[in-house]
Amino acid sequence: MSLIENLKWRHAVKAYDSTKKVSEEDLNKILEASRLAPTSSGLQPFRVILVENQELKEKLVPGALNPEVMRDCSHVLVFAAWDSYSAEKIDKVYDYHTEVRGLPRGRFSSYTDQLKVIYGAQTAEENFAHTARQTYIALGLAMAQAAELKIDSTPAEGFSTEVVDEVLGLKELGLKSVSLLYLGYRDAENDWLSNMKKVRIPMEEFVIIK
Numbered sequence: 001m002s003l004i005e006n007l008k009w010r011h012a013v014k015a016y017d018s019t020k021k022v023s024e025e026d027l028n029k030i031l032e033a034s035r036l037a038p039t040s041s042g043l044q045p046f047r048v049i050l051v052e053n054q055e056l057k058e059k060l061v062p063g064a065l066n067p068e069v070m071r072d073c074s075h076v077l078v079f080a081a082w083d084s085y086s087a088e089k090i091d092k093v094y095d096y097h098t099e100v101r102g103l104p105r106g107r108f109s110s111y112t113d114q115l116k117v118i119y120g121a122q123t124a125e126e127n128f129a130h131t132a133r134q135t136y137i138a139l140g141l142a143m144a145q146a147a148e149l150k151i152d153s154t155p156a157e158g159f160s161t162e163v164v165d166e167v168l169g170l171k172e173l174g175l176k177s178v179s180l181l182y183l184g185y186r187d188a189e190n191d192w193l194s195n196m197k198k199v200r201i202p203m204e205e206f207v208i209i210k
Contacts, residue, residue: 006147008198013152013182015190018072022183026149027075030183033145034077037138041115043093045085045131047175048138049078049168056167063163069154074184078164079139080175081131085119132178139179146183154182 022030027050034048051057052075064070082089090112098107119127139155146153157179164170164177188194200206 003144003148006144009150010143010147010153011193011198012154013184013186013191014066014069014154014193015187016069016072016074016152016182016184017187020074020185022074022151022185026151027183029149030077030142030145030151033141034079034138037134037141039134039137040130041111042097043085043090043115044134045089046079046081046135046138046178047173048142049080049170051076051078051168059167060159060164063160063167065156065158066154069156069182072184072187073154073182075182077142077181077183078168078177079135079179079181080165080168080170080173080177081128081135083131083171083174083176084124084127085115085122085131087116087120090115090119128176132176135178139181142181152184152186156180156182 031048031050035044039045051060057070057076060076061067061070070076094108094112095105097103098105119130122130143153143155159177159180161177164180165175168177170177186194
């Protein structure tokens with residue numbers, strides 16, 4: 001199937017079959033799609049936390065807006081962004097870039113110095129707003145890859161970031177949760193959205209031509 005057909009197939013599943021699990025092979029493909037997502041200046045200022053342990057999922061349930069989806073899905077991906085930029089983080093990323101590309105360390109220092117000035121002049125809240133936006137590109141690619149594999153998904157912002165950050169120890173990692181992606185296989189009998197027609201506004205209204 002084409003990407004367009006895959007996107008027509010998928011929807012935000014409202015009920016999962018708890019007996020069906022996503023394979024490690026397919027999970028790795030979804031995670032790889034997220035890892036390959038483009039990010040501003042190539043900094044990849046976020047991480048994806050894969051939650052597969054059921055006991056850990058249960059600890060996250062109190063913070064979920066849709067607790068049964070959290071409980072019954074196969075896996076949860078947590079997209080968590082850097083809480084702020086720092087010179088050390090920027091240097092670490094670009095030192096890795098030069099190492100992988102076989103270039104001398106500091107090859108991009110004129111550019112990274114500019115980044116340090118730009119982000120250093122911002123508040124931590126402004127930094128986080130920028131890093132958080134980067135996660136949504138990876139989230140979208142993860143959903144697209146899941147759809148290609150005929151794995152259901154549900155993106156979610158409706159959750160307690162305090163609960164998720166606390167349970168997963170994200171503060172100690174310099175991260176803050178931004179969004180969740182539930183993965184698994186739909187329980188068609190209990191997923192009220194499963195048999196409904198996908199609705200989007202018409203193309204002529206969606207695209208504004210100037």
